[in-house]
Amino acid sequence: MSLEVFRKEVQEFLKLNCPDSMRKPIMEENDTYWGGRNAKFKNADQEKWFHAMAEKGWTTPKWPKKYGGGGLSNDEARILKKEMEKLGCRPPLLSFGIWMLGPALLKFGTEEQREQYLPDIIKGKVRWCQGYSEPGAGSDLAGLQTSAIADGDHYIVNGQKVWTSYADAADMIFALTRTDNSSKKQIGITFLLIDMLSEGVSTRPIKLISGKSPFCETFFDNVKVPKANVVGDENAGWTVAKYLLTHERASISGAVDADMMTPLSHYAKKSIGLDEQGTLNDKVLRGDIAEWEIDGAAFKFTLDRINQEMKAGQAIGAKSSFMKYYGSELNKKKYELRLQCEGLKAHAWSGEEYNEGKIARQFCRTKGNSIEGGTSEIQLNIVAKHILGLPS
Amino acid sequence: MGYILTEEQEFLKDSAKDLLKAAPVALVRELRDNNNPNGFSMDLWDKMVEMGWPATALSEESGGLGFGLRGAGILMEESGKTLSGSPLLSTLIVSKIIERYGNSMMKQILESCINDGKIVAIALQEGNFYSSKPKSTTISIANGKALLNGEKSMVVDGHVADYFLVTADSEEGTYTVLVNAKSEGVKIDKVQMMDARFYGVVSFNDLDISEDSTFNPNDSKNIIGDITNMANALLSAELIGIMSEAFHRTIDYLKERRQFGKIIGSFQGLQHRAADLYGEIEVSKSLSIRALDALDENDFMAPALCSMAKVKSSKVAQLATNEGVQMFGGIGMTDDEEIGFFLKRARVASLLFGGSNYHLNRYAKMSGY
Ligand SMILES: Cc1cc2nc3c(=O)[nH]c(=O)nc-3n(C[C@H](O)[C@H](O)[C@H](O)COP(=O)(O)OP(=O)(O)OC[C@H]3O[C@@H](n4cnc5c(N)ncnc54)[C@H](O)[C@@H]3O)c2cc1C
Numbered sequence: 001m002s003l004e005v006f007r008k009e010v011q012e013f014l015k016l017n018c019p020d021s022m023r024k025p026i027m028e029e030n031d032t033y034w035g036g037r038n039a040k041f042k043n044a045d046q047e048k049w050f051h052a053m054a055e056k057g058w059t060t061p062k063w064p065k066k067y068g069g070g071g072l073s074n075d076e077a078r079i080l081k082k083e084m085e086k087l088g089c090r091p092p093l094l095s096f097g098i099w100m101l102g103p104a105l106l107k108f109g110t111e112e113q114r115e116q117y118l119p120d121i122i123k124g125k126v127r128w129c130q131g132y133s134e135p136g137a138g139s140d141l142a143g144l145q146t147s148a149i150a151d152g153d154h155y156i157v158n159g160q161k162v163w164t165s166y167a168d169a170a171d172m173i174f175a176l177t178r179t180d181n182s183s184k185k186q187i188g189i190t191f192l193l194i195d196m197l198s199e200g201v202s203t204r205p206i207k208l209i210s211g212k213s214p215f216c217e218t219f220f221d222n223v224k225v226p227k228a229n230v231v232g233d234e235n236a237g238w239t240v241a242k243y244l245l246t247h248e249r250a251s252i253s254g255a256v257d258a259d260m261m262t263p264l265s266h267y268a269k270k271s272i273g274l275d276e277q278g279t280l281n282d283k284v285l286r287g288d289i290a291e292w293e294i295d296g297a298a299f300k301f302t303l304d305r306i307n308q309e310m311k312a313g314q315a316i317g318a319k320s321s322f323m324k325y326y327g328s329e330l331n332k333k334k335y336e337l338r339l340q341c342e343g344l345k346a347h348a349w350s351g352e353e354y355n356e357g358k359i360a361r362q363f364c365r366t367k368g369n370s371i372e373g374g375t376s377e378i379q380l381n382i383v384a385k386h387i388l389g390l391p392s
Numbered sequence: 393m394g395y396i397l398t399e400e401q402e403f404l405k406d407s408a409k410d411l412l413k414a415a416p417v418a419l420v421r422e423l424r425d426n427n428n429p430n431g432f433s434m435d436l437w438d439k440m441v442e443m444g445w446p447a448t449a450l451s452e453e454s455g456g457l458g459f460g461l462r463g464a465g466i467l468m469e470e471s472g473k474t475l476s477g478s479p480l481l482s483t484l485i486v487s488k489i490i491e492r493y494g495n496s497m498m499k500q501i502l503e504s505c506i507n508d509g510k511i512v513a514i515a516l517q518e519g520n521f522y523s524s525k526p527k528s529t530t531i532s533i534a535n536g537k538a539l540l541n542g543e544k545s546m547v548v549d550g551h552v553a554d555y556f557l558v559t560a561d562s563e564e565g566t567y568t569v570l571v572n573a574k575s576e577g578v579k580i581d582k583v584q585m586m587d588a589r590f591y592g593v594v595s596f597n598d599l600d601i602s603e604d605s606t607f608n609p610n611d612s613k614n615i616i617g618d619i620t621n622m623a624n625a626l627l628s629a630e631l632i633g634i635m636s637e638a639f640h641r642t643i644d645y646l647k648e649r650r651q652f653g654k655i656i657g658s659f660q661g662l663q664h665r666a667a668d669l670y671g672e673i674e675v676s677k678s679l680s681i682r683a684l685d686a687l688d689e690n691d692f693m694a695p696a697l698c699s700m701a702k703v704k705s706s707k708v709a710q711l712a713t714n715e716g717v718q719m720f721g722g723i724g725m726t727d728d729e730e731i732g733f734f735l736k737r738a739r740v741a742s743l744l745f746g747g748s749n750y751h752l753n754r755y756a757k758m759s760g761y
Contacts (some may be wrong), residue, residue, distance in 0.1 A: 263759070265756075290703075290752045293755075294752075301679055302678040305395035322674065388643055390646060392658060
């Protein structure tokens, strides 16, 4: 099918299946759908939109058709993305399964694992969380100590994870465990898929500076996990873990891209106003906003460029670290400016007329952008070492 | 369009690299130290003309190479890496202006630029800062003659020009005229800038332009806009070359210099600054390419993108050259080390056709705030 025919088809489909209310900016947490066993739709529109997309496999446009994915080529997927952007369509499903686990299974999983897990990710039936960080292993992730000891056809897992986003809402966790302590710390890590309903798994929410509690401590107390749930080989989980991180980092920078639709100047104009020459009343802020918007556009074009390079066969590798660094710093700066654009009302914390402190809370949340998925400092280390070739 | 070079574009780039091997940074020093009156090598310019560079951006129908401004940007970027001065920038811009708006007399002048390397310098700026509109350069009618009066500054290639493309105000509005540089009534002074290149200070004193070629006055606004857009997109490409090369040299030095018994590139304080700069250079490149492509595609966003590209490339070229000098340490401050040449050219190239504040303002205005 020619790309133009495909574009027409997409436009038709979106017109028919994306309700008006699903074309509005995301305002609160439950405006997005995360799927999973206990998931509830906010309303009928959200449900309709999700099902229409899941049916087509367009929750994961590029994943193979045989697992229920969209099976689209890069060009087709880009058309779908652009057409959705044009209408302002919300993503039908947000999911760590899509951004992180899926790509790792497609590369390292067995055929049985792919058949078992991918369709449920695509159809939003199972919600995943990420069990990487531990109290003693953050940036130094390979220092993790949650242990998995072989016992027949099972492992017995003991230990603690921390900062596990949405652990209390998830059905499954992909976790890094230590299966061998005798050699270099990167060797001896095993990538395990664990059912959150297993006996011995418990979670405790942690409250963030935004006042919300999206992440948890996760405890494993003699949890039995089948050996069939190892992705990649035993003791070779570090390779899987790192590959998954490149996808996580790329998707974090992609989220920044999606969030750029409303220009900052829009908010500034509304609350600060223009002078007779049509320029913003706050000249200092005007310059800062212009500079930010230029950086934002430059970053967006760079994501396009990296996409084209990948299509031409270059691996993304350490470039995902640059993307993650630049994107998250950009997003933090954006919210600093957003506070300046909207003055008092952006700093309020509660009250209906202040949208329950939405902007201030989002501002606080953005501070995590340069911590989650590996801190900015770690990304700079990776760029210095793997792209610039600087010695340790 | 595409961020990745096509085979033809790769070929253009390779041939540019080849040609510019004859014009390394050492040549800039040599020209400067020998008080070369042009500030660039005429031999090099002759070779560029031989290779057809003046016609790079022109369509094949107009006798050009058909590479568009994107291709022209490739030449500018490569000349940025070697800091090679030449009348390339003026020529690339003027060729497009004449292709688009010129009459038959102008097209003849264009032929002589393409074939014989004749130089048309663009005389827009007056005074200390860039402004696309004329301020006090005027055309008045006296005794049935049209007389041009005024002074233009920062005229790139003004000191070697055969013709000037001049903007001037008259009672009927702004005019754009091509005048012969050798005419009586044209006085050309030159000033040497920080980058060791010369710029013209050109004054017109009752210059009779009745016989000269005048662009259709209805096109003046578009001509001035196009010049500003093209010049800044092309300069952004040159600045990309400057920052990339300065960065490359800095990274090499970080891998070579030892202090405290270690390679200095192993210090995290330097590593993080280098990694940050890497990212800034990458995003600048994408924006510059996008601006050049937008010009070739007649994208309605092109004018804004050209300003955006100039802002970003200027800032990052400044950062990259500052960091370069700092990371070279004491050596970086010496005239013997070449990193300083990059620092100085980056400043002047940033300023030409409007500095970053000019373009921040232009971008914000275009964006409705
Ligand atoms: C919002 C949010 C969501 C998250 N979600 C998850 C999740 O779902 N699953 C999960 O497993 N984890 C999650 N994390 C955890 C995250 O990956 C870690 O917080 C992160 O890797 C940093 O580890 P740390 O908190 O232990 O900080 P530390 O590693 O202790 O770092 C402290 C400071 O030291 C700096 N530092 C450390 N090492 C170096 C070095 N070598 N060079 C220079 N500076 C250094 C860091 O950059 C940082 O500034 C989340 C975090 C946040 C904020």
